[in-house]
Amino acid sequence: MTGSHPAAGTPTGESGLALTRRARRVNRVLAQTYPYAVAELDFSNAFELLVATVLSAQTTDVRVNATTPGLFARFPDAEAMAHADERELQEIVRPLGFYRNKAAAIQGLSRALVEHHGGEVPGTVDALVALPGVGRKTAFVVLGNAFGVPGLTVDTHFGRLARRLGFTAHQDPVKVEHEVAALFAPRDWTMLSHRLVFHGRRICHAKRPACGACPVARWCPSYGAGETDPEAAARLLKYELAPGREDLLARMLAGASRAELRAEGYSLGA
Structure with missing residues (x-):
């Protein structure tokens, strides 16, 4: 841009x-x-924001925010989520709809983070969109709100x-x-x-x-x-x-x- x-x-x-x-x-x-306008997904680090944004597809931010505290308490980082039990992960994200696909997406991107980025979320568009299930919209949400890198x-x-x-x-x-x-x-x-x-x-x-x-x-x-x-x-x-x-x-x-x-x-x- x-x-x-x-x-x-x-x-x-x-x-x-x-x-x-x-x-x-x-x-x-x-x-x-809107002086209070911020990202409406709750997160405390780049990994949480990345996962929450992927989960927000075809559902509301309110519903995602109700689900992610339990998800991150159980699987707090990419390493833990990469090795999560598939059925357990599905059950946690079930309230968000399309739970099988969403569970597979967040586990897939977690595995990619572990394999290619040492478990850390990369700070560039190219690296982010190379992750499974991550497009430009999600990449710019993460870059703008977790890394302070401007993007639309x-x-x-x-x-x-x-x-x-x-x-x-x-x-x-x-x-x-x-x-x-x-x-x-x-x-x-x-x-x-x-x-x-x-x-x-x-x-x-x-x-x-x-x-x-x-x-x-x-x-x-x-x-x-x-x-x-x-x-x-x-x-x-x-x-x-x-x-x-x-x-x-x-x-x-x-x-x-x-x-x-x-x-x-x-x-x-x-």
Whole structure:
């Protein structure tokens, strides 16, 4: 990925510079709205995050977080998981669905870690995607959150929002990754991933986005794809905003500038 301006011919017909400026404005507002945005999988080291991310396919982070404490208490590292009893491993991950495949995946990657990396999780994209069951999305989750290496995590929510916001028109995750990366400085990639996922889960839903409760509605070319009435949109929110931020959201929706918000006493960061 690179951090240069995108080429001419943007999805919305804007110039590359205009798109970059709008995209970065959206990111700043989402940063204000979700100051607590982090990876929603619980982990204490790179191995736990890698396994949890693989297990999160086709299930919820909440369910994974309920399962992994018992899993890691029994098999705390790659060495232990590589030599785990297959049936025992299956039973532990059974609540997550597709438990046979998931048990095989985490045991397979554990064996690869032991055989090729001394049991440690490698810190490069190429080494991570060479592990069984690990793709670019999983690799960037691990790199960004366990190693501090910038990367975009293009999951379902990220791809949907990137297209709705006019950052890209691509469906292919790798093309989405590269096109969106060009709009932002590398230092912003990991947090942008968290913010778009948070926004997609809470407000910009797949089937019925809550446009009337969206803090970036004024910069979104897809505004109107969902419910625009503020009260009706508010009822669509699936999660509460951070405590004490509801008034800030209301002021942003009303069009208040950053200078006005700061004058009113809001702390907006840099």
